[in-house]
Amino acid sequence: MAKAKTKKSKENFFNDVYEVVRLIPKGRVTSYGAIAAFLGMRSGARMVGWAMNASHSERNVPAHRVVNSQGLLTGRHHFETPGTMEKLLKREGVRIVRHQVADFKKLFWNPVTELGL
Template identity: 60%
Template structure:
């Protein structure tokens, strides 16, 4: 039986809504937090489907090295960077600068 992707996508969106302004996380960190380590690609698919959802700050989710791999899924290729810079995140050459300083790990930040 196939897993219900809509529930997984909604779980991803709930985590993404919690990422603070000026911070970023990775697809893999979200997958790990949701107990589906190794499903970073599924998180990516969820994020690609999130661009019509105004309450999901998709621009705050990047790859594990801080590269704006999802930028082509925004209305314009520069919009992801513009949104991050508006929050004080420095981006040069599609890569977040001082990535370790702005990285938000949901497993640490949302621990019970």
């Protein structure tokens, strides 16, 4: 069993991403890089975004709570409408200024810290 990980792990990857995103508390946001780091991929943030793209098929995956490290709503264009993302965030009490999360540092939810890896 030298190589226990096979194609099965890749499926788990998407699943893991969804789980972490689902764990994001209401009114909080996190970044792609944070999730990637939590999953063990320091620079795999790109793939997290790719996973989010597939998250449209999944339910209860608040992709709108996931922004880039700048706090910018980079994925807003991939929603039903470009305004859906910030609309949902505002609805949760997150203030959005110029497509960017206000007090991003305060609202930032780090899975590694919060979940205590």
